[in-house]
Amino acid sequence: xxxxxxxxxxxxxxxxxxxxxxxxxxxxxxxxxxxxxxxxxxxxxxxxxxxxxxxxxxxxxxxxxxxxxxxxxxxxxxxxxxxxxxxxxxxxxxxxxxxxxxxxxxxxxxxxxxxxxxxxxxxxxxxxxxxxxxxxxxxxxxxxxxxxxxxxxxxxxxxxxxxxxxxxxxxxxxxxxxxxxxxxxxxxxxxxxxxxxxxxxxxxxxxxxxxxxxxxxxxxxxxxxxxxxxxxxxxxxxxxxxxxxxxxxxxxxxxxxxxxxxxxxxxxxxxxxxxxxxxxxxxxxxxxxxxxxxxxxxxxxxxxxxxxxxxxxxxxxx
Numbered sequence: 483x484x485x486x487x488x489x490x491x492x493x494x495x496x497x498x499x500x501x502x503x504x505x506x507x508x509x510x511x512x513x514x515x516x517x518x519x520x521x522x523x524x525x526x527x528x529x530x531x532x533x534x535x536x537x538x539x540x541x542x543x544x545x546x547x548x549x550x551x552x553x554x555x556x557x558x559x560x561x562x563x564x565x566x567x568x569x570x571x572x573x574x575x576x577x578x579x580x581x582x583x584x585x586x587x588x589x590x591x592x593x594x595x596x597x598x599x600x601x602x603x604x605x606x607x608x609x610x611x612x613x614x615x616x617x618x619x620x621x622x623x624x625x626x627x628x629x630x631x632x633x634x635x636x637x638x639x640x641x642x643x644x645x646x647x648x649x650x651x652x653x654x655x656x657x658x659x660x661x662x663x664x665x666x667x668x669x670x671x672x673x674x675x676x677x678x679x680x681x682x683x684x685x686x687x688x689x690x691x692x693x694x695x696x697x698x699x700x701x702x703x704x705x706x707x708x709x710x711x712x713x714x715x716x717x718x719x720x721x722x723x724x725x726x727x728x729x730x731x732x733x734x735x736x737x738x739x740x741x742x743x744x745x746x747x748x749x750x751x752x753x754x755x756x757x758x759x760x761x762x763x764x765x766x767x768x769x770x771x772x773x774x775x776x777x778x779x780x781x782x783x784x785x786x787x788x789x790x791x792x793x794x795x796x797x798x799x800x
Contacts, residue, residue, distance in 0.1 A: 486510070499706070501673065501681040503772025512766045513759050517792035520765050530782030531742075533765060535789045539574065542747050546786045547578025549743050553665050554579075555588045563662035565654045567596045567731065568625070569677070570617040571669050571715060572745045576624040589632045594657055596640045596650055597621055598668070598677040599730040606644040606700035606729055614723055615716055617642070642729040644700055650735060651697035666739035666781075670746050670760050672711040674775040678730035680705050684771035693771040697734035701727045711756060715748075733774065742783030749790050752800045758791045 488507050491497055500506065521533050536542035550566075557564035583590065600608045600617045611619050618641045626633050640646055640653065654664060668676050675681065682705060687693040704726055713721040746764075748757025764775040765785075778785065 501684070501705070501772050503681065503684055503770065508767070509759065509763055512762050513793070513795045515762070515766070517794055520762060520792050522766075524766065524768075524779065526769055527779045528782050531779045532784050533779075534784050534786045535792065536786055537789050539747060539749075539788065542572075542745065542786055542788055543574035544578045546572070546575035546743065546745050547580075548582055549784060549786075550575060550579040550665075550667060551582035551586070551588070553663075553741060553743070554583060554590060554593055555586055557663055558588050558592055563592050563594065563657055563660055565594045565596065565657045565662050565664045567598050567664070567666045567668075567735065567739075568621060569598050569667055569669050570620045572747050573620065573624055574747070575745065577628070580625065580628045583629060583632055587632075590629060590634045593634045594638045594640070594653070594662070595621070595626070595634050596654070596731075597642050598666075598736070599728050600642040601725040602644070602701050602727050602729045603725070604701055604727060608641075608643050608729060609725075615712075642698075642731070644729065647698045647700065647729050647731070650731060654735065654738075663740045664738060665741045665743065665783075666736050667743045668736065668745070668778070670744065670757065670764050670775045670778075672707045672748075672756055672760055673705045674760050674763055674773045675705075675708060676733075676736050676774045676778065678702050678704060678708070678728040679732050679736070679774050680708065681772050681774060687771065690771055694733045694737055696732035698730065698732050700729050702730050703727060714750075714756065733777070737777055737781070739781050739783070742778055742781045742785070744778055744783070744785035746785070746787040746791055749788055753798055754800055755791060758793060758795045761787055761791045762793075762795070 602608050609616050709724045712724050717723045746757050746761045749755045767776045769776045
């Protein structure tokens with residue numbers, strides 16, 4: 483007798499909880515594959531896409547930070563502007579990005595930064611700097627301020643406010659017309675979102691092409707698992723501090739990247755993790771709007787992940 487989610491969900495409080503486009507039985511089969519299977523190239527992967535395993539969190543932060551700094555350096559050496567979309571999570575790589583840029587003496591005056599999301603209320607008003615969990619504060623403190631004289635000019639830093647976020651698309655397009663490259667840095671959410679572009683948004687669109695068009699969403703309604711993920715990772719388990727809404731970029735921006743730099747570091751110690759299934763589905767499930775992160779391997783770039791997340795993903799009491 484099988485006792486698992488698929489056999490017990492009917493009539494339970496979880497019925498209707500997961501995005502309706504999710505095939506949970508298929509997810510389970512992907513999770514049951516051996517750890518080495520996650521690097522097996524899939525037909526839809528971009529030839530320039532590469533998953534990169536990291537043995538430790540220290541390696542992860544260093545490698546990912548180096549890749550961010552390398553892209554900034556390459557654009558500087560080419561005499562090009564760089565538009566870079568930045569996440570607040572993961573975060574440890576920014577210390578190393580700063581280290582390498584300072585070591586190389588690379589100025590970021592050619593860089594235009596775009597925070598990919600921010601907490602908001604139901605009208606899209608974002609939390610002001612200084613508020614608990616402010617993404618603007620986090621980016622200023624982790625990246626812009628430590629760069630010192632090499633930093634991105636303040637007028638070239640963009641945050642996902644109600645007024646500024648809708649202008650991201652035009653600003654980035656204008657930069658690209660001037661020869662700028664677009665780099666997207668991201669983490670993968672518990673429900674496989676990119677930024678706060680949630681899987682349940684897929685139900686609002688007639689087809690994939692329509693789903694790919696939006697550049698942003700104001701006051702996006704977040705999935706409960708996204709709220710709990712952030713309670714665990716950013717608010718010391720205090721769910722009451724997490725907003726149920728956020729302003730976010732959409733696939734009309736993150737799928738236009740010339741180069742991607744992804745990161746999955748969601749381990750919790752003592753064998754516990756929250757990102758193992760999300761990583762598996764991102765890499766091994768064919769692209770579908772119901773799994774936004776499944777489109778990222780179709781782009782050129784790297785996805786860094788902690789080796790532990792590869793599994794095996796099996797039951798273990800901790």
